[in-house]
Every structure is written in C-alpha cells, then in structure tokens.
Amino acid sequence: MSATLRRPSTAPRDRALRLELTLQRPLLWGSGVVAALLLLAAIGQFARLGNVLILLAVAVPVAAAPRDPAREGWLSGTLGISRAARVRARVRVVLFTQLGLLLAAAVVILVGPQGGGGDPATLGRVSAGGLSLPVPTLAYWQDVVIWASAAVWSHIWVGRDALHDASTAMWARALASYLGMYVVVTAVTFGVRMLPLALGALLGREPVAGPAQEYPAVLAGAAVFGAGLLVLRWRSRAWAQAA
Structure with a gap:
C-alpha cells in the first residue's frame, strides 16, 4: 500500500501576505510605474524629482487602507486568515513599498541633474568597469x-489608524507627522554635528570641521532610522494583537 504524500498546508502568514499583495496590486503597480518614470527622467538628466517619491512613500500607509472592508473581510474569512495575520501582512507590504520608493528617491537624487538650488549630491564621477x-x-x-x-x-504615528481609515484627515496627518519628524531628526543630526565643535571648545583645542562633523551626523541619522524600524516592528505586533 503506497503512502499518500500530502503537500503541507500554506501557513496563514503566507496566505495573508499573498492576499495582501493581490489587494495592493494597484498601489504596487502605480508606485513602480511612477518610480520607473522618475528614474528614467533622472538618468536622462531631464529632472530630479526625488521629493515626489519621498512624499509617495509617506502616503503609502494611508493609500493601502481597505477600499472595500466587507469584501476584504470575506476573502480573509474564506482563506482562513485571521485579522492579526492581515495586519502583519499589510504592515509588511506597506513597509517594503516605502523602502522601495525611498531607495528610488535616493537614486533619483544622486543620478539626476545637479544644477539649481541646494547642495549638489555628488563630488564628481568615477569610472568603474x-x-x-x-x-x-x-x-x-x-x-x-x-x-x-x-x-x-x-508610518509609526499613523500606521494603526491608517489600517482602516483613508480619509483626507489621515492623509494630512501622515504629511504633518512626516514634516514634524523631519524637523526632529534634523535637530538630532545637527546637534550631533555640533558635538566636535563643542568638545573642541571645551578642551581648548582648535575647532574640528569637515568630515569629523559629518560622519557622526550621518551615523546618528542612520541610528534613528534603525530605531524606527525596530519600533515599527514592535508597534505592528501590538496593532495585530488589538485587531
């Protein structure tokens, strides 16, 4: 008698992620098309519109809110997906969409035309391969x-409410929270940047300038970014438990 081999059932987490990717297909395709067009414009030296991609990344949590909650609830129930699994999947899709848009924005700003106002993003060009x-x-x-x-x-400040609310007020709240955090992170990096000058003055040494100021500021900003990812992971678990 031959044994019957059965494929293991797909974990609810994987089913939730697949469902979320299907539901968010318009958002994913739209974000990808906009990013591709702006990348082409930057590479062709037509425009450097990285700010557009940054604002799109800020708007993603609200844009991913349910368009038809009743239908999405029915699909989840049919597939045996809990509300907690849906929340975790949505946060994951939103985060990776944001990171993709932010990466595209960084590339657009780097390779786009460097003229106009503001500091140039490049020191020059180097030949490799x-x-x-x-x-x-x-x-x-x-x-x-x-x-x-x-x-x-x-995303942390608006993520929980954006899971079920895509109102104009929520869009405004997302933008306001981004601008507020931009000011806060700028203040943190500026404070760290001033530390070498303060230490030099305290120790009676010549003021330190240049890379000695810039490197700590970049590391401080990177630390704030990493802390944000950790806090978002922690908060998303709380959102899932409360779903």
Whole structure:
C-alpha cells in the first residue's frame, strides 16, 4: 500500500501576505510605474524629482487602507486568515513599498541633474568597469538618513489608524507627522554635528570641521532610522494583537 504524500498546508502568514499583495496590486503597480518614470527622467538628466517619491512613500500607509472592508473581510474569512495575520501582512507590504520608493528617491537624487538650488549630491564621477558612477557627498547621505527616518517614523504615528481609515484627515496627518519628524531628526543630526565643535571648545583645542562633523551626523541619522524600524516592528505586533 503506497503512502499518500500530502503537500503541507500554506501557513496563514503566507496566505495573508499573498492576499495582501493581490489587494495592493494597484498601489504596487502605480508606485513602480511612477518610480520607473522618475528614474528614467533622472538618468536622462531631464529632472530630479526625488521629493515626489519621498512624499509617495509617506502616503503609502494611508493609500493601502481597505477600499472595500466587507469584501476584504470575506476573502480573509474564506482563506482562513485571521485579522492579526492581515495586519502583519499589510504592515509588511506597506513597509517594503516605502523602502522601495525611498531607495528610488535616493537614486533619483544622486543620478539626476545637479544644477539649481541646494547642495549638489555628488563630488564628481568615477569610472568603474567602463561605467561612469556618481560619488555621493556626506551631505547627501545626511539628507538621505533624515528623510528616510522621517518617513519610517511617520508610518509609526499613523500606521494603526491608517489600517482602516483613508480619509483626507489621515492623509494630512501622515504629511504633518512626516514634516514634524523631519524637523526632529534634523535637530538630532545637527546637534550631533555640533558635538566636535563643542568638545573642541571645551578642551581648548582648535575647532574640528569637515568630515569629523559629518560622519557622526550621518551615523546618528542612520541610528534613528534603525530605531524606527525596530519600533515599527514592535508597534505592528501590538496593532495585530488589538485587531
């Protein structure tokens, strides 16, 4: 008598993720198309519109809110997906969509035209393997960690309510939380940047400038970004338990 082999049932977490990817297909496709167009515009030196992608990343948690809660609830029940699993899957999809848009924004700002107002993002270009690659400045990395951190922390502030609310007020709240966190992270990096000067004055030494100021500021911004990811993971578990 031959034994019958059965495929193991798909874990609810995987089913929830697949359902969420299906439900968020318009958002994912739309974000991908916009990112691709702006990348092409930057590579072709037509425009450097990284801010558009940053704002899109900030809006993703609200844009991912249920369009038809009754239908989504019915689909989840049919597939045996709990509300907690749905919340975890949605947060995961939203976060990775945000990170993809933020990465695209960083590339657009780096490779796009460097003229106009503001500090240039590159020191110049270097040839590697027949390719001419831009060399980013420390100021560029500092800007990246500031707005990336602000976007992640904005997700933390609006994420729970955005799971079921896509009202105009929620869009405004997401933008306001991003701007507020942008100011906070900028203040943190500026304070860290001033530490070498303060220590030099305290010890009676010559003021330290240049990379000695920039590197700690970049590391501080990166630490705020990493802390945001950890807090978001912790908060998403609480959102799932309360679902």
